[in-house]
Amino acid sequence: LTFIESEAEKMVIAGYQLTFIIFDSYSLKDKRSVVKSILKRMHNKYNISIAEVGEQDTLNQGMIGIGIVGNDRVFCQKVFDQVLNDIEENYEIEIHDIQRI
Template sequence: MAFINVEVTFRIFDSYSLKDKRRTVQSIIQRMKRRHSISLAEIGQQDMLNLGQIGIALVNESPVIANKILERVLNDIEEEYEIEIVEVNLV
């Protein structure tokens, strides 16, 4: 059984207000939850205009598959949104 819990910090390029930022972060969370059946939540940087931070948690029987899912999630986020992932920390 593999349990992965990471904190992802990213820079948002198209954010001109906290409302823009919030819309982007919530879109990432909802879309990735639906697509990959994982848990996500905004965990920090909530008052920073161009920085976001989310927590991602997933469980799978195989550590290899769990890591592949995490990698796919991070790739999807960077490809679909105007953001740059600056830090990924295992918790």
């Protein structure tokens, strides 16, 4: 987590990188369909910054970056936890690495 503070206000910027395996992905088209769905749904539902940041040419592996801005570290962590739960419940993937930046 990164903290940027001024005298009057406090801003918290939280960054995460998720690496995951996509089940039933046999082509780049299958993979991109799943990744694009995750990106669009999470951005629209939680108003977060989210993008594919690596593993673009791997058939069954994905890597996304998530950025959350708020005024409280607890708030940012709660939003991330909700995003993570939503992804795990709605997509046939297995998250195998989470890095906090």
